Amino acid sequence: MTATVAPSPPRASTPNQSGIGARAPRQRRAPERIAAALTLLALAGIAVAALIEIDISLPAMIESWSNAERFFTRVGGLSFPDWPELLELTGLTLGLVICGTLFAAVVSVPIAYLAAANTTPGHAWRGAARFVGVLTRALPDVVLAMVFVLMFSLGSLPGILAIGIHSIGMISKMFADAIEQIDEGPRLAIRAAGGSKLQEFTSGVLPQVMPSWVATVLHRNDINLRGSVILGYVGVAGLGLEMSSAFKSLDYSLGLGIALVIFVLCVAMEIVSSLVRAAMLGGHHSSRNPIDKLVDRMRGARGTAANRQVVNARRFKSPRDAIRRPWNATRVRNLVWAWGAALVVVAAVVFAEINWLDFLTFWARIPDIAVQFWPPSFGVYDLATMLEAMRDTIAIAFAATLLTFVVSLVIGSLAARNVAPTRSVHGGMRLLLVGIRGIPEVILAIVLIIITGLGTQAGTIALAIGGIGLLGKLIADSFEEVRRGPETALRATGATRLQTYASATLPQGTPALIGHTFYLLDTNIRAATLLGIVGGGGVGYYLLNAGQGSNYPLVTAIVLMILVTVLLVEGLAMWMRRVFR
Numbered sequence: 001m002t003a004t005v006a007p008s009p010p011r012a013s014t015p016n017q018s019g020i021g022a023r024a025p026r027q028r029r030a031p032e033r034i035a036a037a038l039t040l041l042a043l044a045g046i047a048v049a050a051l052i053e054i055d056i057s058l059p060a061m062i063e064s065w066s067n068a069e070r071f072f073t074r075v076g077g078l079s080f081p082d083w084p085e086l087l088e089l090t091g092l093t094l095g096l097v098i099c100g101t102l103f104a105a106v107v108s109v110p111i112a113y114l115a116a117a118n119t120t121p122g123h124a125w126r127g128a129a130r131f132v133g134v135l136t137r138a139l140p141d142v143v144l145a146m147v148f149v150l151m152f153s154l155g156s157l158p159g160i161l162a163i164g165i166h167s168i169g170m171i172s173k174m175f176a177d178a179i180e181q182i183d184e185g186p187r188l189a190i191r192a193a194g195g196s197k198l199q200e201f202t203s204g205v206l207p208q209v210m211p212s213w214v215a216t217v218l219h220r221n222d223i224n225l226r227g228s229v230i231l232g233y234v235g236v237a238g239l240g241l242e243m244s245s246a247f248k249s250l251d252y253s254l255g256l257g258i259a260l261v262i263f264v265l266c267v268a269m270e271i272v273s274s275l276v277r278a279a280m281l282g283g284h285h286s287s288r289n290p291i292d293k294l295v296d297r298m299r300g301a302r303g304t305a306a307n308r309q310v311v312n313a314r315r316f317k318s319p320r321d322a323i324r325r326p327w328n329a330t331r332v333r334n335l336v337w338a339w340g341a342a343l344v345v346v347a348a349v350v351f352a353e354i355n356w357l358d359f360l361t362f363w364a365r366i367p368d369i370a371v372q373f374w375p376p377s378f379g380v381y382d383l384a385t386m387l388e389a390m391r392d393t394i395a396i397a398f399a400a401t402l403l404t405f406v407v408s409l410v411i412g413s414l415a416a417r418n419v420a421p422t423r424s425v426h427g428g429m430r431l432l433l434v435g436i437r438g439i440p441e442v443i444l445a446i447v448l449i450i451i452t453g454l455g456t457q458a459g460t461i462a463l464a465i466g467g468i469g470l471l472g473k474l475i476a477d478s479f480e481e482v483r484r485g486p487e488t489a490l491r492a493t494g495a496t497r498l499q500t501y502a503s504a505t506l507p508q509g510t511p512a513l514i515g516h517t518f519y520l521l522d523t524n525i526r527a528a529t530l531l532g533i534v535g536g537g538g539v540g541y542y543l544l545n546a547g548q549g550s551n552y553p554l555v556t557a558i559v560l561m562i563l564v565t566v567l568l569v570e571g572l573a574m575w576m577r578r579v580f581r
Contacts, residue, residue: 039572046398056399116179135563151366152362156238230442239265378554379554393538396538404471411433416505430476467524518572525569
């Protein structure tokens with residue numbers, strides 16, 4: 001009798017077995033990405049340690065509020081210069097800011113052309129252009145102003161050159177990034193038709209990048225207006241000089257009155273920038289804040305961009321009619337804006353009161369001035385003292401960046417259309433960011449120092465509050481630009497708004513969030529140096545004393561320390577952006 005063997009039951013699939021039940025293999029993490037993540041954790045730990053060391057406590061801030069009440073009671077009402085003098089100072093300040101920004105915009109065009117990967121003649125040209133951009137960003141404008149005050153006569157020209165040279169770094173970088181993102185088709189078509197390099201640029205590149213360039217220049221002009229305040233502390237004429245003189249003479253009523261004028265100017269510049277964007281770039285694609293929406297209502301904009309294209313479309317009877325540009329409302333409006341911009345430039349040059357003869361006489365002073373600044377030396381201070389001061393500046397920058405990041409992540413997220421629960425929350429947060437951006441950090445630091453006393457706490461709080469306006473706007477814009485597909489898919493499955501934000505919006509916006517935070521850290525290191533000039537702690541205190549005491553070798557030594565620090569942060573940021581791209 002033959003025994004039958006029962007068939008064995010099928011075995012369950014194991015993780016190593018191939019088939020439907022097999023587990024998908026884990027994706028190996030790149031060692032460079034792991035190193036970048038660990039570096040981020042280390043930097044976050046440094047920021048937390050710096051915040052603990054600075055010791056910003058809520059009880060101390062609440063206690064200092066009584067000092068604020070007594071201070072403002074003692075100051076009484078605000079006072080202002082006479083109206084003719086105030087208007088003259090306002091025109092002078094706006095003139096030097098606009099002239100400096102336009103100077104930087106013009107010089108940045110060839111630098112950006114050489115720095116862009118798709119237009120540069122070679123790797124050496126690109127490296128040199130990129131280095132010029134990084135160097136000009138790292139040099140503090142207040143130090144440039146010190147040098148130019150020695151080279152030129154007192155007035156607006158040192159401020160114009162300081163603002164212009166310092167702005168070349170950011171403007172040329174943004175210009176180059178815009179050139180690298182163009183559609184290569186038009187440029188290659190012009191080259192295939194036998195066009196020159198100049199024709200390729202003017203007809204194939206410039207029309208595509210012009211909207212981005214206009215927005216960049218307007219944004220930088222806003223930054224330069226806020227930064228012009230600190231230039232008054234080194235002798236640059238304008239509202240900043242009058243404000244510094246008022247505070248040094250303990251005339252707080254006049255100093256705070258001029259500070260209010262500067263704040264109003266910054267907000268007005270924001271409105272004007274939005275108006276120009278709406279007129280030149282098409283208001284709807286840039287209408288992300290309440291100021292832009294106000295401008296749209298002022299212009300009576302109702303239709304979409306597609307509707308405007310349909311309205312402006314027309315049929316041509318002949319090729320000659322197609323070539324000839326009609327005098328329609330759009331062309332008339334653009335012509336009016338072009339002439340208006342030209343008049344603004346002419347008015348800025350007139351109000352700036354530039355002494356053009358200085359360009360002929362300053363050459364003879366260069367050798368004597370260069371000898372005063374070189375070689376660098378710490379003078380009566382030892383290396384340990386200066387390194388400790390630089391460490392305080394870096395600690396202020398890290399602590400302020402951490403505070404700004406935490407608050408800006410909340411405000412910036414609520415300011416994004418696809419995250420905010422209601423339109424009123426979105427509009428309110430955007431309006432809040434506009435108001436914060438209008439307050440120069442230097443004015444915040446001066447008021448906090450008067451109330452709480454000298455030290456790193458006032459500088460840290462001032463930088464943290466001032467950074468919210470910038471980082472919050474960048475975060476909101478980045479979150480609004482994420483792909484809508486993942487968000488829509490999660491909402492379709494019943495996910496809540498918070499779950500959609502945590503699983504779709506935030507992960508997509510993380511690379512941009514990292515880049516924006518490093519940009520803020522880079523900005524805060526330079527700004528912390530400047531806040532030290534008004535008593536906010538750090539190496540800026542020694543920088544101001546060295547400049548006022550004509551100890552120029554010490555100025556050079558401090559600038560080199562700042563330059564090395566900024567270059568390290570810049571290199572780290574470039575590595576992070578490349579890894580997390």
